Amino acid sequence: MKPASRLSLLKPSPIRAITDGTPPGAIPLGLGEPTWALPEPARLALLRPAGPCGYVPHVGLPDLRKAVATFHGATVDEVLITTGSQGALFSLFQAWVEPGTKVLVPDPGFVAYPALARMAGAVPVTYPLSPDHFRLDAEALLQVLEATPDASAVLLNLPSNPTGGGGDLAALRRVAAACEARGLLLISDEVYRDLHFGVRPPGLRDVTDCGVVVSSVSKGWGAPGLRVGWAIGDPAWLTPARVVHGYAVTGTATPAQWAALALIEHSDAILAEARAAILERWEALATALNRELGQTVTPPDGTFYHFMPLPTEAHADPLAFALRLRDEAGVVAIPGLAFGEGGRGHLRLSFAATPEQLQEGIKRLAPYWKPRP
Ligand SMILES: Cc1ncc(COP(=O)(O)O)c(C=O)c1O
Incomplete structure (x- = not known):
């Protein structure tokens, strides 16, 4: 075999x-x-009274989409519910990354990014983080981007696994403008954004709604085992990813979406x-x-x-x-x-x-x- x-x-x-x-x-x-x-709201939501446990729409439970949209200041059609943020990343890569192209990923960065790029037939190209605190360094990223004419996507992770470094608004603006000018898919993985010490660090949607933000209930809401995540962005980016996610898993488990809804409703x-x-x-x-x-x-x-x-x-x-x-x-x-x-x-x-x-x-x-x- x-x-x-x-x-x-x-x-x-x-x-x-x-x-x-x-x-x-x-x-x-x-x-x-x-x-x-x-957290208790999720535990209670899992003890649902008698009734069916059916499929929900491929894009996610309508109330959960609404709650996620409100949390991110987005519209409901800008939300795709996925199996963890990993499901969002996989589906976006499969939908948008053309085989033979390059995907820019941070170094050091989350181990799944280069693997997801390779599974999509692409080549991961790394960009460095700032030498002081491993934060987003727009200049360094843009240099790599300029030297990569065949890039199809750029990945940000703010704050970063493994370094904990974030990025400032000016850096985000520069990267977003460069990706938009080239029509590249810019994905900002913000699964750790609400686990901060003091001020909430900036996210991509603070500077543009042209890219796609991915996140999940796995870190801040303390529920990695539920496997509920999402992608937020223009439906033009999300619709092809929904097709991939639908064929891969049909949808995220319905009880997990009930529990995720309860968590988001009690976000504060x-x-x-x-x-x-x-x-x-x-x-x-x-x-x-x-x-x-x-x-x-x-x-x-x-x-x-x-x-x-x-x-x-x-x-x-x-x-x-x-x-x-x-x-x-x-x-x-x-x-x-x-x-x-x-x-x-x-x-x-x-x-x-x-x-x-x-x-x-x-x-x-x-x-x-x-x-x-
Ligand atoms: C940076 C980052 N992104 C995405 C994920 C995937 O998380 P999940 O699929 O549980 O949302 C992880 C998990 O450790 C992570 O560290």
């Missing part, structure tokens, strides 16, 4: 190499998901609680880093990721270093190199873990950052 040749373009994720084989008792700082309970309280949860965890992490390693750290623009500089001697083989942390220290964390060459000098720590796990995890990691006698 031989799988289709397009599969040969997909490399196994180094994240799996770290998380598979996690020893018992290891502190999980690798997870990219909330660890707190599914749920998102505020999620922010309080990550702030408490961030403070535990920052205190532990200061106590154990003397480091003073500032919170990311958003997300629950801390992109921690690695000791210089770990740069040559960050995967081996992360495996030592896992097997000797009992801490699971993801080497930045898993997200691209630009992440080589860093380790992604997820602080979605409990404050106690964070304190214990940093205590265990500390000896590996201290110069050896």
Whole structure:
């Protein structure tokens, strides 16, 4: 048996190499998901009274589309409900990325972007983030775009997995104008936008309604297992993606859409609680880093990721270093190199873990950052 040749373009994720084989008792700082309970409105919505559980329209449950539209300041026909934001990304790529073209993706960036580009028959081309805090650097992105005449799509992720860096309005405006001038699909993945520390970071719709924003209930609303996400944009971009999504999965599970509707209807309280949860965890992490390693750290623009500089001697083989942390220290964390060459000098720590796990995890990691006698 031989799988289709397009599969040969997909490399196994180094994240799996770290998380598979996690020893018992290891502190999980690798997870990219909330660890707190599914908020009550969703739990109640899943206990639905007797009645059918039928299909809903391919574009999503009408009330959920309405609620998502209101949340994003969009119209209902600008909303496509998908199976996670991943379902939105897959469908947009399949619908719009012509085989043989190029897709611009951040480096470091979410591991799925290059894979989705390859599955669409395209070649991922990376653009760097700013050298200081790994934020969107419009100048750097536009240089790559200019050198890529056969680009078909550009991906932004604000705030970023794995770095937590966002972007400012001026940078977003420049990138949006350049993509619009070339008629390129600009996708802004904003799944972490509501997990911020203080001011809500800017999003693409603050500067244009020409691109497509993708998001989901997976991070801010604490419900990755529901698998409900969406794409927001001009129906001209969404209609072909709806065709792909419809043939791939028909639609997102109906009970999951009931629960997602309940979550969005209670957004103010749920998102505020999620922010309080990550702030408490961030403070535990920052205190532990200061106590154990003397480091003073500032919170990311958003997300629950801390992109921690690695000791210089770990740069040559960050995967081996992360495996030592896992097997000797009992801490699971993801080497930045898993997200691209630009992440080589860093380790992604997820602080979605409990404050106690964070304190214990940093205590265990500390000896590996201290110069050896
Ligand atoms: C940046 C980013 N985008 C998209 C996703 C996919 O999330 P979901 O499909 O659960 O919305 C993730 C998941 O970790 C992510 O980190």
